[in-house]
Each structure stands twice: as C-alpha cells, then as structure tokens.
Amino acid sequence: MEITPAKGKKTPAKVVPVKAKSVAEEEEDDEDDEDEEEDEDEEDEEDDEDEDEEEEEEPVKAAPGKRKKEMTKQKEAPEAKKQKIEGSEPTTPxxxxxxxxxxxxxxxxxxxxxxxxxxxxxxxxxxxxxxxxxxxxxxxxxxxxxxxxxxxxxxxxxxxxxxxxxKPKGRDSKKVRAARTLLAKNLSFNITEDELKEVFEDAVEIRLVSQDGRSKGIAYIEFKSEADAEKNLEEKQGAEIDGRSVSLYYTGEKGQRQERTGKNSTWSGESKTLVLSNLSYSATEETLQEVFEKATFIKVPQNPHGKSKGYAFIEFASFEDAKEALNSCNKMEIEGRTIRLELQGPRGSPNARSQPSKTLFVKGLSEDTTEETLKESFEGSVRARIVTDRETGSSKGFGFVDFNKDEV
CATH class of the missing domain: 3.30.70.330 (RRM (RNA recognition motif) domain)
Known part of the structure; x- marks a missing residue:
C-alpha cells in the first residue's frame, strides 16, 4: 500500500524537469538562429502544441514505458523546431x-x-x-x-x-537589412541625424557612428527597400552636405562585391582615368599638366566659391598610359603634399570619385527660389531639384544640382 503513492509522487517529478529542459532548449535555438523571424504569435501556437502534448500524457502517467517514449519525444522537439524554420528567408522586405x-x-x-x-x-x-x-x-x-x-x-x-x-514582430534578418542599408562616409563631424534626414528623405533609420561621444564622420542609412537604397546611392552620391562631399557605399554582400570590384581590384577594368587625391588646394590644372605630360584631359573640381576640393581627374589616351603614370607618379610630392593615385573604379565603387562630384546639395534656399532659377545659378548644371513638403507642396529650403561628369 505504501509503494503505490510513492510511484504517484515520482511521476510529476520526472515529467516537469523534462518539459522545462525542452523549453529552455527551444529558447536557446531561437537566440542562435540569426535569420529566424518567428514572432510571439508563432511561439504562442507552439506553446499550445506543448499543452496539447501534456494533456495527452496524463492518461499514461502510470505506464513507465510509454512515459519514457514521451520524454524522448520531448527531447527531440528542439530539433524538429529547427527543421521547421529552414528555408524561411524572405524574398522581399x-x-x-x-x-x-x-x-x-x-x-x-x-x-x-x-x-x-x-x-x-x-x-x-x-x-x-x-x-x-x-x-x-x-x-x-x-x-x-x-x-x-x-x-x-x-x-x-x-x-x-x-x-x-x-506584421511580424521579429526583426528582419541581417542580410535583408544590410541589402537596404547604405554606409555614408566623409561626413562633417558636426552633422546631425536630422540634417541627414533632410537629404535622405526616404530613410527609415539613420545611425551616426560615434566613439567616446564624438562623431566619426560616418553613418548607416537604412531604407524601406533595396531599390530605395540603390536609388539614393545613384542620386545622392557625392552630394555636398555641410561643406563636405559624402561618399556612399553598399553594406552586406553587395558591399563586399563592391569592395572586390572597386578598391581591391584596381586592375579589373581598363580605365583610362586616374583619380588624384590629397592634392594641394593651390595646385591648378596647369600645374598637373606639367607633371602628367601624356594626359589628354585634367579636371580639378571646385566648390561653389571657386576653390579646389583637393582632388582631380586625369584622363589619358589609353589604359597603358594611365597605368604608366600611376606607377611612376603615385606618392609624388606636388606643391608640398604627397599625392595618391588610383585608377577610376566602376560606377558606385569606393574609388569612383567622378560620381561623388556629380551632385551638389544646396541649403538655405528662399521660398521664391524655383528649380529654373536654381539651375541658372550654377554654370554647367544640367538639372536642379528643390525638395518640397509632400503634404503642403512648399519648399523645404534645400535642393540638389546635377552636373555632367565633364562639368564637375
């Protein structure tokens, strides 16, 4: 008579720890799987399944053999859950x-x-x-x-x-977010998120990178979709913000491809143009022509005040001439500064400096300024855009001026 209640007490003691272990293992799997997008409702449904299993277990509490099978089944549950989410990568945002x-x-x-x-x-x-x-x-x-x-x-x-x-309560996978995020460099150290939001209107989140409370001059700009990110890189690359020309880069897998085809694969394309950086602000196109005698075209971009931006584009008749100049003149000192040379990369690549100087960001416009008068104010411009409020249609006081590559 004393043996029967003893067995009855042991039964819940064995079942409860097993269930707790199963739940803990499931939570561990959730944390380790970065690409999983299950939300709270999904977890609730799984909890319901667990409860159903418990109810089914009650009639067999007195059958140790069957209870052992149920315990084994519970231990395998995390593996089943892991299989359940495989191939769940979203195809769109x-x-x-x-x-x-x-x-x-x-x-x-x-x-x-x-x-x-x-x-x-x-x-x-x-x-x-x-x-x-x-x-x-x-x-x-x-x-x-x-x-x-x-x-x-x-x-x-x-x-x-x-x-x-x-809508899913979980965050998008890292791959999806990276595909629609741009990295902005060469920003003013005083730039604010609000000022960047004025330029990148479509952005859903802007994260300025700082260290010890001081801005590092870079930011991550996330958009609703990958298409929006591509559009902004195309249109805003090189926009002058707070006196500095912003450089935009892809992040994630696309950023790695950009790095391979641009900065780290200088010789992958036979470009005839060199990008010269760290140029003395006093150096002129005539000064550079004396150094690069085989150059067929030299352009030193200037800001709206007519001052050099500190870099130049040097075009040659052939890839061989450009490569020769790169090998012989890189790190040469011109007017007190050691210049850096690299072949102009493909469109959108880190060393494609022609794109960063294509668009000018203009602030402080009056309400009377029109796109036509803005375009006329910049000689050589091909298009001007004034940013307006979507609801009222009134000017926000800033805009963009586009130039042809040869006019930059």
Missing part, C-alpha cells in the same frame, strides 16, 4: 505573418490556397512560406502598399479556418 492555418492540409495545398485568396483580392503573393507544423507561415509582397491592403483580409477563411494576418 514586405512580409506578413499568417496564423491559424489548417494543419490537416499539406504545405502545397496551403500555399496554393493562400496565393489564390490574395489573387481574388487583386494582390500578388510573391512567396508563401509555411512551417512544417502547417499552423502558421509568412507571405511576401512586392510593395508596402500591397502589404497594407493584405492586412485588411484578416479573418477570411482558408480551408475552413479564419486566418490571422499581422
């Missing part, structure tokens, strides 16, 4: 969490049904990703506008279940 799916249907059936649901409402699902338990998933859309429209469909039925649609 515009994603929705979709919950309360019918787990009795196959993954293929769910994907087709979900895609058809959005198609009937004039929305195209770029990709549908479901977990292996088939209770939840993610849907990728082409634009933020489509995403907002899709949110209105929450509550509609798919295979008899009312689906739940909401």
């Amino acid at each position: 515009f994603n929705l969490f979709i919950g309360n799916l019918n787990p009795n249907k196959s993954v293929a059936e769910l994907k087709v049904a979900i895609s058809e649901l959005f198609a009937k409402n004039d929305l195209a699902a770029v990709d549908v990703r479901t977990g292996t338990n088939r209770k939840f998933g993610y849907v990728d859309f082409e634009s933020a506008e489509d995403l907002e429209k899709a949110l209105e469909l929450t509550g509609l039925k798919v295979f008899g279940n009312e689906i739940k649609l909401e």
Whole structure:
C-alpha cells in the first residue's frame, strides 16, 4: 500500500524537469538562429502544441514505458523546431505573418490556397512560406502598399479556418537589412541625424557612428527597400552636405562585391582615368599638366566659391598610359603634399570619385527660389531639384544640382 503513492509522487517529478529542459532548449535555438523571424504569435501556437502534448500524457502517467517514449519525444522537439524554420528567408522586405492555418492540409495545398485568396483580392503573393507544423507561415509582397491592403483580409477563411494576418514582430534578418542599408562616409563631424534626414528623405533609420561621444564622420542609412537604397546611392552620391562631399557605399554582400570590384581590384577594368587625391588646394590644372605630360584631359573640381576640393581627374589616351603614370607618379610630392593615385573604379565603387562630384546639395534656399532659377545659378548644371513638403507642396529650403561628369 505504501509503494503505490510513492510511484504517484515520482511521476510529476520526472515529467516537469523534462518539459522545462525542452523549453529552455527551444529558447536557446531561437537566440542562435540569426535569420529566424518567428514572432510571439508563432511561439504562442507552439506553446499550445506543448499543452496539447501534456494533456495527452496524463492518461499514461502510470505506464513507465510509454512515459519514457514521451520524454524522448520531448527531447527531440528542439530539433524538429529547427527543421521547421529552414528555408524561411524572405524574398522581399514586405512580409506578413499568417496564423491559424489548417494543419490537416499539406504545405502545397496551403500555399496554393493562400496565393489564390490574395489573387481574388487583386494582390500578388510573391512567396508563401509555411512551417512544417502547417499552423502558421509568412507571405511576401512586392510593395508596402500591397502589404497594407493584405492586412485588411484578416479573418477570411482558408480551408475552413479564419486566418490571422499581422506584421511580424521579429526583426528582419541581417542580410535583408544590410541589402537596404547604405554606409555614408566623409561626413562633417558636426552633422546631425536630422540634417541627414533632410537629404535622405526616404530613410527609415539613420545611425551616426560615434566613439567616446564624438562623431566619426560616418553613418548607416537604412531604407524601406533595396531599390530605395540603390536609388539614393545613384542620386545622392557625392552630394555636398555641410561643406563636405559624402561618399556612399553598399553594406552586406553587395558591399563586399563592391569592395572586390572597386578598391581591391584596381586592375579589373581598363580605365583610362586616374583619380588624384590629397592634392594641394593651390595646385591648378596647369600645374598637373606639367607633371602628367601624356594626359589628354585634367579636371580639378571646385566648390561653389571657386576653390579646389583637393582632388582631380586625369584622363589619358589609353589604359597603358594611365597605368604608366600611376606607377611612376603615385606618392609624388606636388606643391608640398604627397599625392595618391588610383585608377577610376566602376560606377558606385569606393574609388569612383567622378560620381561623388556629380551632385551638389544646396541649403538655405528662399521660398521664391524655383528649380529654373536654381539651375541658372550654377554654370554647367544640367538639372536642379528643390525638395518640397509632400503634404503642403512648399519648399523645404534645400535642393540638389546635377552636373555632367565633364562639368564637375
């Protein structure tokens, strides 16, 4: 008679620690997987599954053999969860969490049904990703506008279940964020995030890098999409902000490719133009012509006040002439300063200095300034843009002036 209650006491003592261990292991997997985008709702559904398993265990508490199998099954749960999220990398930045799916249907059936649901409402699902338990998933859309429209469909039925649609609470994976983020260098040490926001209107987040409370002159600028990042790099590369010409770089995998094809692969393209930096502000094009006798064209960019920007472009008739000048004149001293030479890189690369001098950022414009009068104020400009408030249409007091490469 005394043996039976003893066994009854031991049963929960064995089950409780096992469950605690399983949950801890699941949380550990969540932290280690950087690309996982599961949100709180998904975790709630998994908790529900755990509770269901507990309820099923109650009738077999007195059967040690079966209980042992259940314990083994629980220990394997973290591995099952790990498999469940494989291949869940989003294809676009515009994603929705979709919950309360019918787990009795196959993954293929769910994907087709979900895609058809959005198609009937004039929305195209770029990709549908479901977990292996088939209770939840993610849907990728082409634009933020489509995403907002899709949110209105929450509550509609798919295979008899009312689906739940909401924005993921988890952060995007590092790869996705890096693809839509630009690195800005050569910024004024006094620049503020608000001032950068005026230039990069489409930015969703701007992070100035500082050390010991002092700005390092660089910032990370994140946009809504990779396309917005590319557009801003193209249009704002070299914009003069607070007296300095900003240099923009890609981050992540695209930044690594940029580094390989630009700065670290100087000889990958047969450029006929050299970029000369650390030039004395007193040096003129005539001064450089005496040094680079084979040069066919020399340009020393100037600021709006007619002063040198401290660098130059030197064009030759051939790649061989440019390479010869690079080898013989690099680190030469001209008017008291040791110059640096490098071949002009491809469009958008770190050493492509022709792009950074293409666009001028202009502040302090009056309300009466028009794009036409702004363009006329800068000789050689090809286009002028005044930034206006999206709601009122009035000028924000600053704009951009574009130049041809040869006019920079």
